[in-house]
Amino acid sequence: MLRPRRTSSILISPNAFPSLPTVQEATTAAAAASLNLDIIQGDILIGMTKIVERFFFFSITNATAFKSILRNDIVPLITSTTQLLSVSTQPTTALNIAFSQVGLQALGITDDIGDPLFTNGQEKDASGLGDPGTVNWVPSFLNKGIHGVFLLASDTSSNIDNELNSLLSSLGTSIEEIYTLDGAARPGTEQGHEHFGFLDGISQPAVNGFTTTPHPGQEVVEPGVILLGESNDPNITVRPSWAIDGSFLAFRQLEQKVPEFNQFLVDNPIQEGNLTAEQGSALLGARMFGRWQSGAPVDLSPLFDDPELAADPNRNNNFNYTHAGFDFTSDQTHCPFSAHIRKTAPRADLSPINVKNHIIRSSIPYGPEVTPEEASSNTTTVERGLAFVAYQSALANGFHFLQQTWANNPKFINNKNISAPGFDPIIGANKGQPRNTAGLDPTDANKNTTFLIDFVVSRGGEYFFSPSISALAGTLSA
Template identity: 30%
Template sequence: MDIFRRFRRPPTLDLDDIQAAVLRARPEPYFGTHALLEITDQDAGRELLHRLASRVSSAAHWDEPRPSWLALAISYQGLVALGVPEASLASFPANFRAGMAGRADRLRDTGVNAPDKWEQPFGSKRVHVAVSVYADNERDWRAEMAGYEQQLHGLPAVRLLSHQDFGATGWNVFGYRDGFSQPVVEGSGAEPLPGDGRPIKAGEFVLGYPSETGHPLPMPAPGVLGRNGTYVVFRKYHSHVAAFNRYLHDNGRTDDERELLAAKLVGRWRSGAPLALAPERDDPKLGEVPDRINDFDYADDPRGLKTPLGSHIRRMNPRDTKLEVLTDVNIRRIVRRSTSYGDALPASVLKDDGKPRGLDFIALGARAIDNVEFLQSEWVNSGNFVGLGKEKDPMISLQDKSAYFTVPGTPPRRVHGIQSFNTLLGGEYFFMPSLTAITWLADPGGRHP
């Protein structure tokens, strides 16, 4: 559940030019589709962008309910396929140019998560354009999809490689409400809610504005291409929900013990109530109050007695946790637009039914690629930064055979035999251009600085 914020301050960003996905909260419930396209002819690719330009939603009036919207992003190989000049291509960051498969070592995508195990077309050079449609109801989702698909007619040189529907009624496939902790972007007009902290400089999320360093981050050239754009990291996971349920069942004698262990692994109860505010038992009403759901820190819990240091949410956003390996937490923030696909499994189901279900992890930001690579390498697949050694994230890491999870206490409890509850099926790095940049990319005559 993305927290719905109100527009209360005068915006200073070019909201009309920034894509809606950067600021518009995912609705609840939500419906949608992720599509991956290949361009085999420059002119067809440019025509595709020309046709879709008017359908891509801007962030203007992002706080007002909208039944559906469309987002568009382009991979490095997609920019090559569009015939973007070499000087512009070279101005993009090296990790973006390498693509996600090329950065597998840094991401620690090994074993079953390695690129040679990924679903097609991930890991190939054929993934050029990603189109995502979001809606708050099925009728408008299907109408938006019909409008987008109509634009593909008559463009045989634009091939649909993958079409994945997603949606949820408020809970992900593990049965948790999610999407609570999102950064507030300075200049967006958003009013911070309790627990949000101060707004973070816009340049951390949108190119062309001052970042937390006081200066804009490097952006692609020319300025018409880079300004108001951002980067997107897309990672598709298959979730082993029955294995998660079995793990809880094997390590808890009662339903209450199992739910407490589940909360310790995640850092929140399934209702969304954080352990920091409800350490002993779930408080479902708390999970429904936007002004309270995120209003906490870890100042009174340095040992992790309430929220374990290695729990998923504390790793992903340590807040004021004292870190053994120092870093500026504010430059590690990302906008998350993750979506769930497939049916959830009740906690009582201990045998997998073989159906596809999981998570599309989607991160946006001017440093999104750097940050996800850092998170994967340092915070997900290691515990050194909080003094936990080789202990890994209990939910999204690739676990070792001898893995365990520490529940602090007197004495602490080590829960052994933790498994990998999510397997990576593939992913890619994308650039999400501004609306102006989409028009520029579609116009061969406008390709010169």
């Protein structure tokens, strides 16, 4: 089925983001690495926020009918990496698909594809991720009722409505809707920023065989860190052949308590030199994230925002937390050891530089802007947050590792002059209990900050597998 092509991109690409390769550049790089970008689903390697996106979670009620429709009607509509790279080949609505473990079983797939966390599902992993059980989870994510998810992305909701209605017409009674979550880029100058106001997606890794010219400071990883069966896939020997060039998708619905976060900054401004209270509050937020709202890293701009630095992809990742004349084991005047981007990407804090615990993020905000009533009462009454999407070849090395071993571990980062830098102040989770973080005040590195509430609350999620398009057309629909 041929679909109309578009004249403007569905991807948001601020100047600050690492640039995507052209189709020709990516094709040349992929050939050298023996990658086939025409069969890798488009959402995996691109790592860009879409203008609007819908996550349609479903269960399979008639596997025989579903597989026939998948093979004949859906596979021709699945958007590849190559298609997404050029506006001229982007469809009106991009479509990708992924399956949970129970979804693969519903399709008759009994192979072990080499990831116990995926096999067990995210509900069983809730405690390991720092959630207070599943008390805050959306009920639809419980009891392994979700078999798969359609990811539909475009520049208008009406385009997505049309594509989804067409899909559902084809699928008929072969599936049942379980849950739907709509995401959208924030309006105006906030496009590309998450609900706390910080530009999101600056520090994606460069993937060999896809990214042709990494920017200074951009981490370079082998394709097997993201794609099964490729170079540096840690479990390459146990992958069934049909799973090659697929990727594990970690989905999390993360509610953001924006009014409460903003009030916390107002109540606890950093008192440094001649900073005003407003500047002190902005500095606290920047040190919690490790970047200013513009995206400028505090490691390079420790007291004031620098929008020009933020907008330059050749400078905004070109740092590693070391500074001449400063003791690397004790200096937190530039960036706290516990800052979100440092806890989840330690750079020179690890030696040799870490090249395996990386993910490609493809997240998008959901929910409305903060209302005047919420802002005045400092209380969230309408849910908003981030539809978090991360791709990796091994969940134990990717999302799960970053959350449990680094963000939730008060003793990480190691080999510093303090034994417990504390929890990641943004995504760190302590099963609903208070969290302590040190180093946020540049004038007193030993001062502890206690967070009595979580500003990011897990509403649950699931682990999925995003197969190659050839696997969808073959093994999964046979």
